[in-house]
Amino acid sequence: MQKFFTLFVRYNSYLLFIVYCCISFLFIKFQDRELLTKLRTNGIEFSAFITDKMMSYNYVLHLKEENDRLMLINTDLLSRVLNTETAALDNRNRQKILADTTLNASKFIMARVVNRKFSDRENMLLINAGRSDGIKKDMTVLTPQGLVGRVTTVSEHFAKVMPVINTDFKVSVVSDKSNSMGLLSWNGGREFIAQIENIPISSSLKLNEQFLTSDFSSFSIRGIPVGKVVSIKPDKLFYTVEIRLAVDFASLTHVLIAPLKIEPEKLEMIGENSSGETFP
Amino acid sequence: MTKKYPYYISILFIVALVQELGLSHLTFYHVSPDIVTIFLAFISVTIGQKAGTSFGFFAGLLTGILSGNMGLNMLARTVEGFIAGFFNIPEDSHATTKQKSKRLYGAIVTAGFCANAVLVTGYNPLALSPAYRIFVLGFLESLITLILAFIITRLFLKKSLAG
Numbered sequence: 557m558q559k560f561f562t563l564f565v566r567y568n569s570y571l572l573f574i575v576y577c578c579i580s581f582l583f584i585k586f587q588d589r590e591l592l593t594k595l596r597t598n599g600i601e602f603s604a605f606i607t608d609k610m611m612s613y614n615y616v617l618h619l620k621e622e623n624d625r626l627m628l629i630n631t632d633l634l635s636r637v638l639n640t641e642t643a644a645l646d647n648r649n650r651q652k653i654l655a656d657t658t659l660n661a662s663k664f665i666m667a668r669v670v671n672r673k674f675s676d677r678e679n680m681l682l683i684n685a686g687r688s689d690g691i692k693k694d695m696t697v698l699t700p701q702g703l704v705g706r707v708t709t710v711s712e713h714f715a716k717v718m719p720v721i722n723t724d725f726k727v728s729v730v731s732d733k734s735n736s737m738g739l740l741s742w743n744g745g746r747e748f749i750a751q752i753e754n755i756p757i758s759s760s761l762k763l764n765e766q767f768l769t770s771d772f773s774s775f776s777i778r779g780i781p782v783g784k785v786v787s788i789k790p791d792k793l794f795y796t797v798e799i800r801l802a803v804d805f806a807s808l809t810h811v812l813i814a815p816l817k818i819e820p821e822k823l824e825m826i827g828e829n830s831s832g833e834t835f836p
Numbered sequence: 837m838t839k840k841y842p843y844y845i846s847i848l849f850i851v852a853l854v855q856e857l858g859l860s861h862l863t864f865y866h867v868s869p870d871i872v873t874i875f876l877a878f879i880s881v882t883i884g885q886k887a888g889t890s891f892g893f894f895a896g897l898l899t900g901i902l903s904g905n906m907g908l909n910m911l912a913r914t915v916e917g918f919i920a921g922f923f924n925i926p927e928d929s930h931a932t933t934k935q936k937s938k939r940l941y942g943a944i945v946t947a948g949f950c951a952n953a954v955l956v957t958g959y960n961p962l963a964l965s966p967a968y969r970i971f972v973l974g975f976l977e978s979l980i981t982l983i984l985a986f987i988i989t990r991l992f993l994k995k996s997l998a999g
Contacts, residue, residue, distance in 0.1 A: 569885040569921065576893040576914040583900075584907030584958070592906065599901030606857050 649810045653700055664698075664812035665689055670714070672808075679747070681705065681717040683811060691715045694775040696814040702781040702802025703727070703769060704811050715813075720782070721747045721805055729782050730770040736761045737770060738797065740782055747805050750783060752797040757790055767799055777814050844879060848895055851875045856902035866964070867977040869984040870948060872899060876913065877920040877943035877985075881936070882996065885921025892917020908958040916951035920944075936997040937989055944985050945978045952977055 586592060615622065646668065653666065667685035685691050687710050697704040697717045705719035706727075718725050721742045729740045729752060736759035738752040755761060765785045771778040783799035790796075855872045862868050872895050880888025896913030900906030923943035925931050931939070952974040956966055964973070989997065 569889060569918070572886055573889050573914065573918045576889060577911060579893070580896070580907050580911035580914060582907075583910055587907050595901060596904050596906060600904050603856060603902045606853070610857065 646809070653810055653812060664814055665691060666810060666812055667691075667715070668810055669808055679719050679722050679805075680708075681719055681808070681811075683715050683717055683813075684713065685813065686711050686713040686715050688712050691813055692816050695816050696769075696776045696780065697811050698780050698814060699803055699808070699811055701804070702783065703776065704803055704805075704808065706775050707813065717811070719805060720750060720801060720803070727776055727782070728770040728772040729767040731761060731765045731767050731785070733765050734760045734762065736765075737772070738767075740767070740799075748801050749786070749798055750801055752799060753794065755795040755797055757793060757795060759795070761785065761788060761795060761797065763788065775816075780814075844883075844891070845894075848875065848891060849898065852895055852898035852902065856899055860903075864980060865973070865976055867973050867980065869980045870977065871981075871984065871988075872913065873916060873944055873948040873951065873981055874985045874988055876917045877923070877940055877947055878993065878996075880917055880920035880947070881923050881925055881940050881943050884924050885918060888917035888921040888924075889914055890917070892920075905959060908955060911958075912951040912954040915954050916947040919950045920947035922946075933994070933997050940989065940993075940997065941982060941985060944982060948978045948981050949974050 583592065587596075650666065665685055667683035667689070669681050670684045671682035673680045673682075681697075681704070683691075683697070691707060691710050693707055693710055695707045697706060697719075703720055705717045705722065705725060707715045708718045709716040720727070720740070723742060723744055725740075725742060727740045728737065730737045736755050738755040740750055740752050742750045752767065763785050767782045767785070769776040769778055769780040769782060781802045783801040785797055786800045787798040788795050789798075851871050855870065859871055860868050876888055876892050876895060879891045892913040892915070893910055895917070896910030897906065899913065900909035903909065920943040923939045923946070925936055925939055953970050956969040956974070960966070960969070
């Protein structure tokens, strides 16, 4: 017995080690028991709680960086929203033009107005369709609402359009009811009002009559609405007529480009090149 | 020395928390420094093997509760404390600080390596090969724990290890 106790005292650290190992093995064996599972679950919960608190302090400490990061995300999202909204608006405008039954849009080339130079005396549009899309000089530019202008310069992917509200623009027009013919021009000033010259006093033109492009035009196809008469002032021989243009140039986003009128014989007979417009 | 037990027990709690909630997240090539190993090696080297084994057992219990793997942690930490106990310096020894420090480092490397081997045999969450985990990752863990031990002895244990 004495010997056993001596051995025990001498090697008690080994015994202690064995006891602890046995307990550890018991823990491993019974680790799925309810008590141990509960203990483990509570431990993990406590650990998670502390980590969460630490993270929240960390969050407060790094609030500035977080704000900067969120601001960056916000900027990115804003640009995406703007892009999406622009695309949706473009699509709506495109659909609106295609849905218009008064025009056979399949023959036309559709383009978007990408730039606009507007001053008191000068007004030019830039569209995103060019030579590669089949655009040629002097093609008629229109919308379902009415005449926009004509193509003056064409590059590979873009074209410059001289709109109706340009002092150099002239087109032969005819009224739908009284068949009064005249020459449409724009003298500057308000962008929704244009003038029609050379309508004889003898014509039976009335207010609100609609003017359309006539067949006399050297570039424009006939029947495109131009505007409605808002004012008629008699002069010595002719009326001075003001019309309200059919197209709202302030909100112009998409246009159609009509195929070029090919009438070389007519031009030859008139003796006029296609860049100018003569009075019928 | 026994008067210091409550103090060491409270330190054990703090060390276990720091390890499980902080240092275990600082992984470098799948391994992280182990402050519990340093603490157990210090206890075993300065107090004795029995104390080291007992502290190891309870350290395993605490870290096991926090990590969710009790039995294996208890076993590994018990082995750790027990192995480190072989590097014990008796209280009446005339070892210099340098000698004590060397023993402490030896205890950390050896005990840490053995504990890692025990853990590897029982738990393999990354499905790495056991040989790789024992020898490569075990060596890496011992190395970074040694670096941490070097810093801790310089900052906090200089007085305790004074000759």
